[in-house]
Every structure is written in structure tokens, then in C-alpha cells.
Amino acid sequence: MAATSRLASCLPALLCAGCGGWQSALQPGGEQAGHLKVLIQLFTIVCGIVWLLVMLVLAAGLWRRHSGTPTGAAAERRSARLVGAATAASVLVIIGLTLASYVATHGLAAAGADPLVIRVRGSQWWWEVTYMDPSPDRTFLTANEIHVPVGRPIRVELAASDVIHSFWAPNLAGKQDLIPGRDNALSFTVDQPGLYREQCAEFCGLQHAHMAMLIVAEPAASFDAWRDGQIAEPPAPNDAEQAAGRLVFTGKACAACHTVRGTPAAGTLGPDLTHVGSRRTIAAGMLPTTRGSLAAWIADPQTIKPGNNMPMVPLTADELNALAAYLASLK
Numbered sequence: 001m002a003a004t005s006r007l008a009s010c011l012p013a014l015l016c017a018g019c020g021g022w023q024s025a026l027q028p029g030g031e032q033a034g035h036l037k038v039l040i041q042l043f044t045i046v047c048g049i050v051w052l053l054v055m056l057v058l059a060a061g062l063w064r065r066h067s068g069t070p071t072g073a074a075a076e077r078r079s080a081r082l083v084g085a086a087t088a089a090s091v092l093v094i095i096g097l098t099l100a101s102y103v104a105t106h107g108l109a110a111a112g113a114d115p116l117v118i119r120v121r122g123s124q125w126w127w128e129v130t131y132m133d134p135s136p137d138r139t140f141l142t143a144n145e146i147h148v149p150v151g152r153p154i155r156v157e158l159a160a161s162d163v164i165h166s167f168w169a170p171n172l173a174g175k176q177d178l179i180p181g182r183d184n185a186l187s188f189t190v191d192q193p194g195l196y197r198e199q200c201a202e203f204c205g206l207q208h209a210h211m212a213m214l215i216v217a218e219p220a221a222s223f224d225a226w227r228d229g230q231i232a233e234p235p236a237p238n239d240a241e242q243a244a245g246r247l248v249f250t251g252k253a254c255a256a257c258h259t260v261r262g263t264p265a266a267g268t269l270g271p272d273l274t275h276v277g278s279r280r281t282i283a284a285g286m287l288p289t290t291r292g293s294l295a296a297w298i299a300d301p302q303t304i305k306p307g308n309n310m311p312m313v314p315l316t317a318d319e320l321n322a323l324a325a326y327l328a329s330l331k
């Protein structure tokens with residue numbers, strides 16, 4: 001009994017815990033998401049009112065039956081009129097909600113003038129990210145974290161390399177699927193600088209729940225600085241340990257699957273690691289990027305994220321330490 005009442009008193013808090021924060025459609029970070037929020041509220045209120053009315057009519061009907069139903073031609077005519085009116089009202093409500101939904105969502109695929117184009121490719125279970133630029137030497141590849149300038153329209157072009165994934169950043173836009181062989185796009189503008197969380201929203205296999213990505217919205221000046229940093233090659237190792245780590249990285253299987261620009265490592269099966277040390281998380285949002293978590297991940301990726309496509313590469317303790325130091329230095 002005590003447990004039940006405690007649970008009941010926690011319930012509102014539990015239900016509302018999902019309503020705010022960096023992954024919530026109810027806290028829009030931009031104009032398109034604002035439209036979607038109004039749409040959600042409109043649907044909730046209208047459907048709530050309809051539900052209440054239906055319950056009231058049902059209660060009235062049960063009550064009248066209880067207290068004796070009037071019969072005869074006049075009563076028949078009256079109930080026929082009532083049913084007709086209710087049907088017409090339902091049709092009007094459905095048309096109204098359909099129109100509202102069309103108006104709120106039809107701008108979602110169309111970006112404004114001069115959009116920043118970001119290509120996102122979903123793979124089991126991580127995100128490849130390419131920043132497009134009219135001049136090819138400013139186009140670059142990264143993974144699992146997106147930076148966007150506030151105020152500028154963003155056009156995200158979506159593709160998939162294996163199965164269907166879905167790009168969903170609730171604070172910024174609706175969902176859009178990434179489908180192998182079919183190119184989709186999604187547009188949004190972010191007004192509020194901040195950190196938002198995106199999550200794969202289409203079941204895509206064992207580690208579907210661990211396929212997330214942070215979106216960092218920042219003022220144009222800091223975005224430009226970030227982009228220049230990403231375009232540049234990473235700094236050279238600045239001590240013996242990092243230099244040893246780089247040798248391990250390029251000498252072992254790592255280089256067959258991962259790229260670090262400026263080194264012979266040019267694999268594409270796994271995330272680009274050129275600036276992995278500058279990203280907030282590794283393994284698609286699972287762990288914060290620290291030297292320790294990098295070492296833990298490399299030592300045993302299959303325990304942290306069972307079934308993922310990175311194998312355990314046998315290493316000595318010194319090799320592992322050096323690798324972690326090197327990767328953490330790739331800012």
C-alpha cells in the first residue's frame with residue numbers, strides 16, 4: 001500500500017521529467033521546432049476537449065437510459081439531428097487539424113536562403129558527418145557531433161549505409177528517416193545557442209538506443225573558429241608517449257577502419273578520428289571523451305557497446321596507454 005502511494009506521488013514527476021531539457025520537443029530551439037510545439041499543443045487541447053465532450057455525452061446517455069428513455073417520432077428526429085451535428089463537427093475538426101499539420105510541417109524540408117549544408121550518413125551505430133562548402137578544400141568529414149551557427153538555416157542531407165535510421169533532434173525539428181538508396185533532407189534554424197541531443201529514432205539493430213549525437217549551436221564567430229580547427233590537420237604529437245601512440249595507431253588494424261588526416265591512416269569503416277579529442281563524447285554519445293574512456297573503449301569496445309562493429313584489437317598495456325594519450329591529443 002505504502003509503495004503504491006509512494007509510486008502514485010512520484011508519477012507526475014516521472015511523467016514530467018521527459019518534458020524538458022536538451023532532448024525535448026516542448027523546449028524548441030528554433031522557429032520550425034516552435035511551429036511543431038504549437039501543433040502538439042493544438043492537437044492535445046482539441047483532442048482533450050473532444051474526449052471530454054464524448055465522455056459527457058456518454059454519461060448523459062447512460063443516465064437517461066437509467067431514468068427511462070423517451071420514445072416516439074419526435075425523440076427519433078432529435079437524436080438523428082444530434083448524430084448528424086456530431087458527425088459534421090468531427091469532419092470539421094479533422095479537416096482543421098489536417099490543415100494545421102500541413103501548415104506547420106510543409107516548410108520542414110525547405111531551407112531558407114544560403115543554408116549551411118551538412119551531410120549525415122547513418123551506419124550501425126554511429127553518424128558520419130560531412131560539412132559541405134562551395135570550395136572543396138573547405139569540405140571536411142567528422143563524426144558523432146554537429147556544430148551549427150545560430151541564426152543561419154541548416155540543411156541536413158540524410159543517407160544511410162546499411163539499414164534505415166532516423167534523425168531526430170526534438171528541440172530543433174521533426175523526425176526524418178535515413179534510408180539506404182534514397183536521399184532525404186531536413187531543415188532547421190537554431191535561435192538559442194546551446195547543446196542539443198539528437199537520437200536515432202528508427203529501430204536499427206542491437207545498439208539502436210546507443211546511436212546519439214550532440215548538436216552544439218553557437219554564435220557565428222565561434223562556429224567559424226571551430227570549423228577552421230576541424231579543416232586543419234590535427235597537431236603533431238608533442239611528447240614521446242603521443243608519438244608512440246601514433247605509431248601504434250598507424251601500425252595496427254585501427255588504420256584500416258579509421259582516418260586521421262595527415263597520417264597514413266585512411267580507413268572509412270569507422271568514424272573519422274582526425275579531431276576525436278575535440279568531441280564531447282565517443283561511441284555515438286555513450287561516453288564522455290577523456291583519456292580514460294578512450295582507453296576503456298579501445299581495450300574492450302564489445303563490453304561497452306555489445307555487437308558494435310569495432311573489434312577488440314590485442315594491445316599491450318603500454319600500447320593502449322600511448323594510443324589513448326595520442327587520440328586525446330587530437331583536438
Ligand SMILES: [Cu+2]
Pocket residue numbers: 122125164165166200201202203204208211
Ligand atoms: Cu540507427
